[in-house]
Amino acid sequence: xxxxxxxxxxxxxxxxxxxxxxxxxxxxxxxxxxxxxxxxxxxxxxxxxxxxxxxxxxxxxxxxxxxxxxxxxxxxxxxxxxxxxxxxxxxxxxxxxxxxxxxxxxxxxxxxxxxxxxxxxxxxxxxxxxxxxxxxxxxxxxxxxxxxxxxxxxxxxxxxxx
Numbered sequence: 001x002x003x004x005x006x007x008x009x010x011x012x013x014x015x016x017x018x019x020x021x022x023x024x025x026x027x028x029x030x031x032x033x034x035x036x037x038x039x040x041x042x043x044x045x046x047x048x049x050x051x052x053x054x055x056x057x058x059x060x061x062x063x064x065x066x067x068x069x070x071x072x073x074x075x076x077x078x079x080x081x082x083x084x085x086x087x088x089x090x091x092x093x094x095x096x097x098x099x100x101x102x103x104x105x106x107x108x109x110x111x112x113x114x115x116x117x118x119x120x121x122x123x124x125x126x127x128x129x130x131x132x133x134x135x136x137x138x139x140x141x142x143x144x145x146x147x148x149x150x151x152x153x154x155x156x157x158x159x160x161x162x
Contacts, residue, residue, distance in 0.1 A: 008071075009071070009074040009075050009077075009078045010074065011070075011073075011074045011077065012077065012090075014035070014088070014089055015077050015089060015090045015091065016029075016032040016033075016089075016091045016092075016093070017070055017073040017074065017077075017091070017092050017093070018092075018093045018094070019064050019066045019069055019070065019093075019094050019095075019096060019135075020093060020094070020095055020096070021095070021096055021097045022095075023095070023103065023104070024093050024095055024104045024105075024106075024107050026043070026045065026104070026107065029043060029091050029093060029107040029109050030043055030109060032089065032091045032109070033089045033090075033091045033109035033110065033111040034089070034111060035088040035089050035111050037088050037113060038088055038089070038111040038112060038113065038118075039112065039113045039114055039115065040111070040112055040113075040114060040115035040117075040118040040119075041089075041109060041110070041111045041118065042109065042110050042115070042118040042119050042121075042122040043107065043108070043109040043122070044106075044107070044108045044109070044122050044123075044125075044126050045104050045106075045107055046104065046105045046106035046107070046126070047102060047103065047104055047105065048060045048099045048100065048101050048102060048103050048105055049101065050101045052139055055141055055142075056141060056142035056143075057101065057139055057140065057141055057142070058100070058101065058140050058141065058142050059098050059099060059100050059101070059140040060098070060099050060105065060137055060138065060139060060140065061097065061098045061099070061137070061138040061140065061146075062094070062095055062096045062097065062099065062105060062135060062136065062137055062138075063096055063135070063136045063138075064094065064096050064133070064134060064135040064136070065134040065135075068133075068134050069094070069133045069134055069135055072128075072129065072132050072133040072134070073092045073129070073133070076090070076092065076124070076125050076128050076129060076132075077090040077092070077125075079124070079128070080110070080121045080124060080125065084112065084117045084120070084121055086112060086113050086114075086117065087110060087111070087112050087117065087121055088111045088112060088113070089109070089110065089111035090109075090110055090121070090125065091107070091108065091109040091110075092106075092107075092108050092125060092129060093106070093107050094106045094107075094129070094133070094135060096135075098140075106126070106129070108122055108125045108126045108129070109122070110122045110125065136148060136149070137149045
């Protein structure tokens with residue numbers, strides 16, 4: 001699968017995409033991904049962990065360029081459906097703002113008739129989101145210091161970032 005943003009992709013009504021300041025709900029995302037034709041729902045939850053490379057983390061701060069991030073989410077779903085035609089639902093929600101250790105930063109869920117396709121599509125979605133979506137993360141460490149973590153899309157296209 002490859003993601004391109006050359007044309008405007010419209011989201012499907014049965015899918016759900018969001019960038020939100022509010023906390024994310026596992027139950028809500030699962031419900032949005034559920035469908036009577038599903039044999040599997042795979043849900044990936046990204047959570048703020050307490051360390052990065054052995055350095056104690058107390059919080060992460062996320063910022064996003066929402067219009068473009070949502071376009072990336074729509075394209076991810078379109079790409080998934082091009083490779084796996086029987087996908088029933090794709091749900092991608094990401095938080096912004098300051099999140100504490102243990103809080104959910106991103107939820108991705110895919111509903112399909114079969115588990116193997118659901119697992120593959122969910123992994124593709126989170127990997128592609130992390131690589132292509134204009135969502136920035138700042139790590140706040142226990143010692144009071146902090147640092148913005150670069151995203152792959154900015155490393156490739158520096159003129160589009162900041």
